[in-house]
Amino acid sequence: MSSSSNKSPVWGTRLGFYLAAVGSAFGLGNLWRFPYVAAENGGGAFVLLYLASAFLIGLPFLIGELLLGKLSRSSLFPATLKMIGERHIVRSLTKSSDSLSRVEKSSYKSLAWASMILNLLVLSYYAVISGWVLHFLIRIFLGFVGISVFNGPESLSVLMNNGWLQILLTGLHLIVIGVIVGKDLEHGLERWVGYAMPVFALLLGLMVYKSLSLDSAAEALRFLIYPDFSKLSISSPAQAIGHVFFTLSIGFGTMVTFGSYLRDESYLPLAGLRVATLDSVISVLAGIVIFPLILMGDQKVIGPDLFFKTVPELFGSMSGGLLFGVGFFLCLYLASLGASIGLLETLVANLRETRRVPRRISAIGVTSFCLLVALLPALSSNLLSFVRIGKVGLLGLWDMILINWALPLVALFISQMVCWKLRQELVSKEFEQTESGSSALLYSHWLFVMRFVATPLIVIALALQAWALFS
Ligand code: PHE
Numbered sequence: 001m002s003s004s005s006n007k008s009p010v011w012g013t014r015l016g017f018y019l020a021a022v023g024s025a026f027g028l029g030n031l032w033r034f035p036y037v038a039a040e041n042g043g044g045a046f047v048l049l050y051l052a053s054a055f056l057i058g059l060p061f062l063i064g065e066l067l068l069g070k071l072s073r074s075s076l077f078p079a080t081l082k083m084i085g086e087r088h089i090v091r092s093l094t095k096s097s098d099s100l101s102r103v104e105k106s107s108y109k110s111l112a113w114a115s116m117i118l119n120l121l122v123l124s125y126y127a128v129i130s131g132w133v134l135h136f137l138i139r140i141f142l143g144f145v146g147i148s149v150f151n152g153p154e155s156l157s158v159l160m161n162n163g164w165l166q167i168l169l170t171g172l173h174l175i176v177i178g179v180i181v182g183k184d185l186e187h188g189l190e191r192w193v194g195y196a197m198p199v200f201a202l203l204l205g206l207m208v209y210k211s212l213s214l215d216s217a218a219e220a221l222r223f224l225i226y227p228d229f230s231k232l233s234i235s236s237p238a239q240a241i242g243h244v245f246f247t248l249s250i251g252f253g254t255m256v257t258f259g260s261y262l263r264d265e266s267y268l269p270l271a272g273l274r275v276a277t278l279d280s281v282i283s284v285l286a287g288i289v290i291f292p293l294i295l296m297g298d299q300k301v302i303g304p305d306l307f308f309k310t311v312p313e314l315f316g317s318m319s320g321g322l323l324f325g326v327g328f329f330l331c332l333y334l335a336s337l338g339a340s341i342g343l344l345e346t347l348v349a350n351l352r353e354t355r356r357v358p359r360r361i362s363a364i365g366v367t368s369f370c371l372l373v374a375l376l377p378a379l380s381s382n383l384l385s386f387v388r389i390g391k392v393g394l395l396g397l398w399d400m401i402l403i404n405w406a407l408p409l410v411a412l413f414i415s416q417m418v419c420w421k422l423r424q425e426l427v428s429k430e431f432e433q434t435e436s437g438s439s440a441l442l443y444s445h446w447l448f449v450m451r452f453v454a455t456p457l458i459v460i461a462l463a464l465q466a467w468a469l470f471s
Pocket of ligand 1: 026028030249252339342343
């Protein structure tokens, strides 16, 4: 493992950070969640809203979280303890920890807890969906090599009616990521994401090519690009913002942890810009892969599990579909692997740094606990199918509450800590590493957007969403 002088781990190579950050950003959020949320919100107009939120809100927040990690050389929880003066630090992160009131100190600590709990809850439901992906990958592969006949609807109903199968697959996924994260940074996360990302990029390129050659491609592109603003609802802005945070891994402490592994010379604004741009490009490419497939099926309304209804069914019926299907689900699994590793690494790093629990033990502890929590979403389609509000089942509710509500709130509070409480001389230095004079301007723009543009926009979006809920 590479170590800096103060023994905290750092990325083995500069590319290591990008691979891990993009690997964590790009996941089921882009391939599975983005298309159905975009479709529910009318397509093109939502895509525009999402892209605008990604750069106006997501990018400055992403830079803010990386900054907090790099300046404190710690993950979110210990960084918060350092900020509120409960942990010794050589150079103070705030003007003085006495400048924070008791209420502020305890709210920051609760916030760090909230972010960790959110991370755990999301990892549990993420592991369930990753288990679904594994199920389809195995079944379609068996169909491709001729061991069994692949049937999309039948595969789905086997999965949905069998909670224990879902738990088994969830457990399998958790073991895979637990083994990777249990190793040290360079030999675990960095190496495995380094292997997975190039394969993933290649597969995605092939998928885009194949999808664009389908008959429904023109209609799909029109749906994705043509903005019909009348299709947006008043909760669409909050959904776009929640999704941006989810897809850029903001609010979970992941980018704080990844920032803490950066070397001193890394230039954060550029790193943030690259990650946000790549993730947005990949989201749009994912839309180009998925929408032609969805439009080929006859189910036009989609939701969390309809993705798994429409897409695999097509692979069973189109020519060359099984090979396409193996590539597609492998791509999806690699994406979910990188993202799950990011979520688990964050929890493990926080435990390791706060309680000095060895990496391997924390990986085992966290994954076992996640498996227990995952029982709820995994049983949502069978044993717990009676838990629903209107048409939305437990899994849908879990997703909605965590991503559309809890995540924007937690991200908002972390950002307030960064842009109001962190010592701004330290922050501005991070923007001034280039020779060009524009960097000072960049800092003031960033701060202005954080404080007076992004923050009010999130508050307004959440208020509109609340209004839609109660009216
Ligand atoms: N960004 C991932 C996705 O889009 C989800 C994720 C969130 C991963 C937070 C790591 C941390 O699927």
